[in-house]
Amino acid sequence: MKPGTVSTALKSGAIWGFIILELIFFSVMGEFMAISDSGFLDWDNMLLLLKQSAPIGIIAMGMTLVMVNGNIDLSVGATFAIAAIVLLDSMTWPIFAGLGDWVIPVAWVLALSVGTLLGALNGLIVWKTGVDAFIVTLGAMLGYRGIVFMFNGEQPTSHLNWTLVDFAEAEVLGLATATWFLLAATGVIWFIMTKTVHGRNAYAIGDNRAAAVNAGIRVGPHMMINFAIIGFLAGLSAVVFYSESGSVNPNDGQLYELWVITAVVLGGTKITGGAGSVIGTFGGVIAIQLLRKGLGHIGADTSTVNLVIGLILVVVLILDRQLNMKGKEELKV
Amino acid sequence: MADITKQQIGAFLGKQGILIAFFAFLIGFTIANPKFLTPDNVLSVIRSSAILGVMALGVTFVVISGNLDLSVGSMMSFSTIVVLDLHDKIGPALAIPAMFAMTLALGAFIGFLVGRLKLNSLIVTLGMLSAIHGLTLTYSGGKNMDIADKEGTWFSVFGQGEALGLPVPILMFVAVAAFLGLVLSKTSFGRKVYAVGGNSTAATFSGIPRARTVFICYLISAACAATAGLIQASRSLGSQNTVGQGLELEVLAAVILGGASLLGGSGTIFKTVIGVLILGFIQNGLLLIGLQFYVQFIVTWVIIILAVWLDIAAKRGKLWSQIA
Numbered sequence: 001m002k003p004g005t006v007s008t009a010l011k012s013g014a015i016w017g018f019i020i021l022e023l024i025f026f027s028v029m030g031e032f033m034a035i036s037d038s039g040f041l042d043w044d045n046m047l048l049l050l051k052q053s054a055p056i057g058i059i060a061m062g063m064t065l066v067m068v069n070g071n072i073d074l075s076v077g078a079t080f081a082i083a084a085i086v087l088l089d090s091m092t093w094p095i096f097a098g099l100g101d102w103v104i105p106v107a108w109v110l111a112l113s114v115g116t117l118l119g120a121l122n123g124l125i126v127w128k129t130g131v132d133a134f135i136v137t138l139g140a141m142l143g144y145r146g147i148v149f150m151f152n153g154e155q156p157t158s159h160l161n162w163t164l165v166d167f168a169e170a171e172v173l174g175l176a177t178a179t180w181f182l183l184a185a186t187g188v189i190w191f192i193m194t195k196t197v198h199g200r201n202a203y204a205i206g207d208n209r210a211a212a213v214n215a216g217i218r219v220g221p222h223m224m225i226n227f228a229i230i231g232f233l234a235g236l237s238a239v240v241f242y243s244e245s246g247s248v249n250p251n252d253g254q255l256y257e258l259w260v261i262t263a264v265v266l267g268g269t270k271i272t273g274g275a276g277s278v279i280g281t282f283g284g285v286i287a288i289q290l291l292r293k294g295l296g297h298i299g300a301d302t303s304t305v306n307l308v309i310g311l312i313l314v315v316v317l318i319l320d321r322q323l324n325m326k327g328k329e330e331l332k333v
Numbered sequence: 334m335a336d337i338t339k340q341q342i343g344a345f346l347g348k349q350g351i352l353i354a355f356f357a358f359l360i361g362f363t364i365a366n367p368k369f370l371t372p373d374n375v376l377s378v379i380r381s382s383a384i385l386g387v388m389a390l391g392v393t394f395v396v397i398s399g400n401l402d403l404s405v406g407s408m409m410s411f412s413t414i415v416v417l418d419l420h421d422k423i424g425p426a427l428a429i430p431a432m433f434a435m436t437l438a439l440g441a442f443i444g445f446l447v448g449r450l451k452l453n454s455l456i457v458t459l460g461m462l463s464a465i466h467g468l469t470l471t472y473s474g475g476k477n478m479d480i481a482d483k484e485g486t487w488f489s490v491f492g493q494g495e496a497l498g499l500p501v502p503i504l505m506f507v508a509v510a511a512f513l514g515l516v517l518s519k520t521s522f523g524r525k526v527y528a529v530g531g532n533s534t535a536a537t538f539s540g541i542p543r544a545r546t547v548f549i550c551y552l553i554s555a556a557c558a559a560t561a562g563l564i565q566a567s568r569s570l571g572s573q574n575t576v577g578q579g580l581e582l583e584v585l586a587a588v589i590l591g592g593a594s595l596l597g598g599s600g601t602i603f604k605t606v607i608g609v610l611i612l613g614f615i616q617n618g619l620l621l622i623g624l625q626f627y628v629q630f631i632v633t634w635v636i637i638i639l640a641v642w643l644d645i646a647a648k649r650g651k652l653w654s655q656i657a
Binding site for chain 1: 453457460462465467468469579585589626629634637638642645646649656
């Protein structure tokens with residue numbers, strides 16, 4: 001065995017071990033502390049969990065790509081809200097009045113395009129100005145939220161289309177529509193990251209940008225495409241979520257970026273870029289959702305969820321550091 | 334010859350651009366609405382910026398040392414809730430030091446993680462943002478915190494009082510800024526902060542204790558968040574658990590606007606104060622000329638990116654980036 005094999009295996013499997021630990025813990029604790037009679041490891045409960053993971057999970061797939069690429073996107077929550085408003089608002093526009101239910105695909109395309117454009121705009125600014133993605137998307141987080149308020153002020157935007165609700169609440173092969181979208185997003189991004197030239201270049205750029213430039217990789221377009229993809233996925237997440245709920249508040253999606261980044265980091269993606277996988281991120285998303293649901297199951301309130309997730313993030317970082325320390329000559333301070 | 338002048342102009346704009354933009358804004362708003370530069374309005378702008386401003390002063394230290402602090406918003410909520418709760422239990426004179434001690438303990442924990450254990454500050458403080466928010470909710474049980482006797486307490490002096498003809502929040506902001514400005518520019522600790530942020534390895538080889546310097550930076554940031562919480566609590570004498578939510582990003586925006594580099598090693602207290610005032614005056618000015626509140630978000634977006642872009646462009650001597 002080469003040195004480091006154990007730590008690598010531990011790291012790549014850690015998130016799944018953690019999920020199993022959560023399942024056991026909440027099942028056992030649930031026997032004593034549960035508020036409801038149904039068990040935690042109930043099949044329906046797990047299916048519901050997958051469905052509830054979708055809004056965060058879909059965006060997290062894009063964040064994995066962006067972070068592997070060495071960037072970050074703090075504006076996804078605001079992009080999510082804009083796409084949601086475009087989705088619901090456009091269905092009431094007079095020019096689409098004659099379309100009947102055909103307005104649904106039109107609204108979807110509009111919402112997804114707006115998401116993609118906003119993402120691409122971030123990417124273009126990062127590319128052309130050379131300003132750090134953290135700052136560009138921090139600014140966009142404010143700016144895009146301002147655009148959200150331009151639609152309806154502080155009023156919620158609501159529109160219920162029953163055909164759309166039926167579609168969103170449908171189940172195919174036992175899985176909810178939202179779950180299918182989550183699985184599809186995971187599959188497509190997995191394919192992009194592992195099987196395409198673009199994906200390999202994204203890893204290379206995140207790992208060592210100077211080396212990537214010397215190897216003749218055009219850094220800018222790759223970064224912009226990744227930002228467009230995460231914008232598209234933020235739009236898709238909004239489409240999936242608001243097709244069912246039919247009402248969006250101007251503050252919706254706030255703090256989504258934090259949940260998404262937490263899931264991606266828990267899933268083992270390196271914050272500085274160059275390493276990470278969507279499978280790990282999928283595990284991170286499930287782990288967080290399990291935690292929220294499990295703590296609710298044993299009667300803890302939301303405050304505990306925040307506390308536990310924050311501390312877990314810190315503990316993961318400490319463990320990660322300990323596992324990476326071996327064999328490295330650290331500068332003693 | 335022409336090239337040199339062009340570069341010099343670029344460098345000048347990059348260095349002083351933020352001040353020039355600031356004065357351009359002031360003049361523009363004053364023309365649009367004469368009420369803008371009246372003493373009353375100026376005082377009210379600075380007064381409402383004081384809470385954000387005090388937090389930004391502490392974060393400036395953290396940013397110069399090459400790290401980030403996203404936990405200050407949660408920390409400020411925590412201080413506000415704790416001091417309001419303790420006010421009725423042990424009296425204001427004991428509540429204030431107790432609150433400071435608890436907030437500083439949180440800052441010390443983060444400082445230990447980032448300084449001693451060298452963990453990534455973005456993720457640590459992101460985790461602590463969530464954890465401290467949870468701690469606050471657990472502490473208060475999720476309920477709003479209110480002082481029972483709002484009329485008869487001297488505690489309101491920090492947020493509502495006046496001294497020397499000026500509101501106390503402004504005086505506190507000025508005092509903290511002056512003190513931290515001196516610490517940063519005139520003491521050996523201040524020089525160590527720049528050294529650690531500029532080049533951590535070189536600083537270590539020069540015998541500068543990186544871990545301890547970063548640790549103290551987080552303590553300063555926590556102390557500033559606690560001071561901001563004190564002003565907030567004293568001003569409203571009652572508070573929700575989420576009072577500081579989202580402030581961490583506005584604080585960071587002010588620090589960046591002031592010209593501190595997120596890579597560390599650059600920035601000053603004076604520039605951060607300018608950044609805070611720009612945010613405050615833009616917010617106020619846009620409202621005074623009759624625009625909706627959300628326009629300030631969009632304007633802030635444009636200004637942040639322009640400010641950092643011009644700064645970088647001046648350094649590299651070219652407007653557009655060299656990324657292929």
